[in-house]
Amino acid sequence: xxxxxxxxxxxxxxxxxxxxxxxxxxxxxxxxxxxxxxxxxxxxxxxxxxxxxxxxxxxxxxxxxxxxxxxxxxxxxxxxxxxxxxxxxxxxxxxxxxxxxxxxxxxxxxxxxxxxxxxxxxxxxxxxxxxxxxxxxxxxxxxxxxxxxxxxxxxxxxxxxxxxxxxxxxxxxxxxxxxxxxxxxxxxxxxxxxxxxxxxxxxxxxxxxxxxxxxxxxxxxxxxxxxxxxxxxxxxxxxxxxxxxxxxxxxxxx
Amino acid sequence: xxxxxxxxxxxxxxxxxxxxxxxxxxxxxxxxxxxxxxxxxxxxxxxxxxxxxxxxxxxxxxxxxxxxxxxxxxxxxxxxxxxxxxxxxxxxxxxxxxxxxxxxxxxxxxxxxxxxxxxxxxxxxxxxxxxxxxxxxxxxxxxxxxxxxxxxxxxxxxxxxxxxxxxxxxxxxxxxxxxxxxxxxxxxxxxxxxxxxxxxxxxxxxxxxxxxxxxxxxxxxxxxxxxxxxxxxxxxxxxxxxxxxxxxxxxxxxxxxxxxxxxxxxxxxxxxxxxxxxxxxxxxxxxxxxxxxxxxxxxxxxxxxxxx
Numbered sequence: 022x023x024x025x026x027x028x029x030x031x032x033x034x035x036x037x038x039x040x041x042x043x044x045x046x047x048x049x050x051x052x053x054x055x056x057x058x059x060x061x062x063x064x065x066x067x068x069x070x071x072x073x074x075x076x077x078x079x080x081x082x083x084x085x086x087x088x089x090x091x092x093x094x095x096x097x098x099x100x101x102x103x104x105x106x107x108x109x110x111x112x113x114x115x116x117x118x119x120x121x122x123x124x125x126x127x128x129x130x131x132x133x134x135x136x137x138x139x140x141x142x143x144x145x146x147x148x149x150x151x152x153x154x155x156x157x158x159x160x161x162x163x164x165x166x167x168x169x170x171x172x173x174x175x176x177x178x179x180x181x182x183x184x185x186x187x188x189x190x191x192x193x194x195x196x197x198x199x200x201x202x203x204x205x206x207x208x209x210x211x212x213x214x215x216x217x218x219x220x221x222x223x224x225x226x227x228x229x230x231x232x233x234x235x236x237x238x239x240x241x242x243x244x245x246x247x248x249x250x251x252x253x254x255x256x257x258x259x260x261x262x263x264x265x266x267x268x269x270x271x272x273x274x275x
Numbered sequence: 276x277x278x279x280x281x282x283x284x285x286x287x288x289x290x291x292x293x294x295x296x297x298x299x300x301x302x303x304x305x306x307x308x309x310x311x312x313x314x315x316x317x318x319x320x321x322x323x324x325x326x327x328x329x330x331x332x333x334x335x336x337x338x339x340x341x342x343x344x345x346x347x348x349x350x351x352x353x354x355x356x357x358x359x360x361x362x363x364x365x366x367x368x369x370x371x372x373x374x375x376x377x378x379x380x381x382x383x384x385x386x387x388x389x390x391x392x393x394x395x396x397x398x399x400x401x402x403x404x405x406x407x408x409x410x411x412x413x414x415x416x417x418x419x420x421x422x423x424x425x426x427x428x429x430x431x432x433x434x435x436x437x438x439x440x441x442x443x444x445x446x447x448x449x450x451x452x453x454x455x456x457x458x459x460x461x462x463x464x465x466x467x468x469x470x471x472x473x474x475x476x477x478x479x480x481x482x483x484x485x486x487x488x489x490x491x492x493x494x495x496x497x498x499x500x501x502x503x504x505x506x507x508x509x510x511x512x513x514x515x516x517x518x519x520x521x522x523x524x525x526x527x528x529x530x531x532x533x534x535x536x537x538x539x540x541x542x543x544x545x546x547x548x549x550x551x552x553x554x555x556x557x558x559x560x561x562x563x564x565x566x567x568x569x570x571x572x573x574x575x576x577x578x579x580x581x582x583x
Contacts, residue, residue, distance in 0.1 A: 103484065107491035113477055193484055194450070194477040204478065207453035211357040214384070 024219055028227070031220035042200070044228065050196030051232065054115065054187040058122035059180055066127045066179075067172060070134025074168070075160050080135070087131045090124035095186050098124050103193055118190030118197075125186055126179045133175025137168025173247055177240040185233045188225075198232065201225025318346040319534055322359055322368035325352045327562040327569065328418060328502060328555065332372040332526055332546075334573035339542045340370075342583055351569065356381060363531060364406045370543070373529040375399070375413060376522035380459060388459065392525040403529075411528040411540060414547035416555045419521035420460050421501040422514045428495055429512040436515040437469055440496070444471045450485050450494030453478035460521055461498065468520045502552060504560030526550060549580045 022030075031037055038044050066087070073080045090098075099121040106117040141164050149159050165172075188199030205221030319340055323333030330351040341347045350368060353359045356378070362368045375395040379386055382402045389395030392413040403409055422437055429435065432443050440447070444465075455461035456476065465471040477494050479485045486505060489497040496514075499506060501521075506513055528543040558576055561567045577583035 104487055104491075107487055107493055110491075113479070113488055113493045191478075192480055194479050194488075200478075204453040207478070208457060209357055209454070211361070214381070215357070 022216075024223055027216055027220050028223045031224050037224075047196060047198050047200055048228070048232065050200075051184070051187055051198045051229075054118055054122065054190060054195065054197050055180070055183045058119045058126050058183055058187075059176075061119070062123045062126035062179070063130055063176060066130035066175075067134050070131045070172075071138055071160065071165070074135045074138025075156065075164060077139075084132060084135065087128050090126070091128045093124070095121050095125050095189055099189055099193065113193055114190055114195030117193060118187065118195045121189065122183050122187060126183050129178040129182065130172070130175040133171045133178070134168060137171030137175075138164045140171075141167045169247070170244070173240075173244045177237065177244060180240055181233050181237045184236045185229060188229055198225050198229045201228070316343070316345045316538075318348065319369045319539070320348045320350060320367065322350040322353050322362065322371045324355055324359060324371075328500075328526075328559055329372050330569040331555070331558050331562060331573050331576075332550070334570040335546050335577055336370055336372065336528060336543055338570070338574055338577055339546055339582055340539065343538065343542055345539075349570075360406075363408055363529065366531065366533075369531045369534040370539075371529050373410065373527050374418060374524040375410070375527055376419075376460075376524040378529075384459075388522045390519065390522060392523040392527070395523050395525075396527070404532075407532055408529055409532050409535065411530060411543055412547060413525040413527040414550040416502070416526045416550040416552050417524055418500050418502045418526065418552070418555075419516070419524045421499050421503070421506065421516075421521075422465075423489070423497045423499050423506055423511045424495065424514065425489060425492075426510055426512055434512065434514060436517040437465070437471065437520070438517050440465075440471045440514070441469055445474045447473055447495040448475040448477060448493075449473040449496045449498070450477045450479045450488050451498035452481050455498060464520045468518050502556045502559055504556055504563055508560065508564060526555075545582055546577070549576075549582065 036043075040046070069083060069087075072078075073083050099117055102120045103117045106112070106120065111117070138160075145163060145167075146159065149163055154162070187197050188202055190197060191199030191203035201221040202225040205218045205223075205225060208218040208221070209215045210218040210222060321333055321337040321340065323329040333349065333351045337347045337349045337351075353362070353368075359368060359371055360381075363371060375392050376389050379389050379395050379399055382399065386398055389398060396410050396413065399410060422440075424434055433439060434443075449455070449462070451461060455478070456463070458464075462473075462476070465473075473496070477488070479488060479494070481499075485494075485497045485499065486509065488494045489511070490509065497511075499511075499513075501513065505511075526547070528547060530539070530543070554576075558572050561572045562569050574583065
């Protein structure tokens with residue numbers, strides 16, 4: 022039997038889908054890990070991104086520090102965080118993994134938010150200021166809507182990365198789809214005794230890839246729904262009216 | 276755009292092929308069976324699994340052979356038995372330290388194990404012969420699964436031996452490598468031999484993670500190896516295997532029959548004769564705790580024993 026055939030068999034077995042080591046349970050755990058990390062990372066990253074984009078203060082240093090979350094291997098962050106979370110009585114598995122994923126989740130969201138806000142047309146901002154809008158009003162009614170697409174796109178990128186990386190936690194006893202991969206290797210993957218190990222490693226990897234893809238597509242769909250109407254593409258749009266050349270009648274949606 | 280694209284493709288394939296070729300040839304040398312000139316004794320490759328104890332013993336084998344005039348290549352960083360055994364079968368690795376009972380449980384899971392190293396070696400002999408391998412006489416150094424608790428836990432629950440766990444295991448958490456639920460010397464064995472069933476199981480990588488978890492109380496009982504120097508260093512309590520669940524995992528040289536000659540056998544046997552559980556544990560400590568190089572530690576030991 023080839024490895025592919027072994028994996029197909031595995032997916033066909035009832036036992037693979039039931040119980041505490043069954044696929045539904047593991048997927049649920051995996052989503053909990055990813056979701057919790059994003060739940061904490063998104064507000065922080067968006068808030069900081071909005072701040073530095075709007076005020077133009079501390080841009081370089083903030084983005085550099087944030088990118089440490091990308092540069093430092095998540096595995097290293099996990100190993101570093103692990104003793105501290107043990108000390109704090111947060112237990113094994115879940116919280117250390119969430120913390121490591123938190124640092125991974127921040128950079129795409131923060132960078133996209135920051136770039137999105139910074140990219141708002143200077144003329145538009147000047148006009149707004151000229152109209153007497155406060156900083157807060159500008160942020161809320163102009164910068165955020167215009168940056169919305171990039172922000173959501175950043176959330177999407179981040180989510181996919183987090184889902185793909187949440188497998189890490191399995192090395193410190195977390196649940197999730199990483200369990201199949203880590204346990205599969207531990208059971209042994211060579212020779213005739215290694216069937217189960219191979220099934221779990223390859224099956225687990227396929228499941229993670231599928232979940233990450235689903236996240237990408239699902240959030241992409243959400244992205245289209247969520248972004249304010251008319252924001253999908255920059256476009257100069259003139260509505261037909263009594264006098265098309267009249268400036269009042271022309272609407273610019275950008 | 277067609278021509279440049281196919282050039283790029285061709286270059287990429289060529290590069291890929293070169294990389295594959297480089298990977299395939301590795302760094303192994305031919306294992307000659309000597310007899311070139313009187314001085315040259317031919318090459319041998321000594322391998323070991325990539326954990327401290329195996330590396331130390333592997334280094335010992337390599338050093339004594341080198342000292343006797345053999346051209347030795349050391350590969351003391353192999354992933355595991357699962358990688359090393361096929362490599363020995365195919366001739367890439369000639370000599371490696373093995374653990375008798377563990378090897379038996381891998382090559383013949385239904386054999387019922389080995390309570391003595393002699394029994395184990397006997398059962399293994401025909402299986403190994405089919406692979407072109409053989410075991411030399413074993414050493415008295417034994418490294419088995421050890422169930423360990425903190426001093427506080429031992430005092431609180433009155434634990435000195437594994438059988439003491441039977442009544443309280445339901446409230447305790449075991450931390451062990453992920454394959455523990457499948458290994459006869461681990462969870463199934465605890466249940467069958469001792470009637471011990473833990474309330475919870477946390478799959479943890481062997482080593483620092485397990486010990487940290489134990490010290491922080493995230494797990495109550497940890498699986499370590501009996502010659503792990505950190506057990507005494509951290510003041511942990513090794514529960515006695517009073518019902519003999521753990522088997523004869525004596526450290527023994529495993530050798531390719533084609534390479535073996537009387538002189539090599541004599542040299543390796545001398546190393547085995549010098550090794551005991553008591554004297555290997557401090558060597559482990561030097562590598563694990565003091566971060567010394569396995570080869571230096573091995574050399575010191577051999578010089579002390581007059582083997583080098």
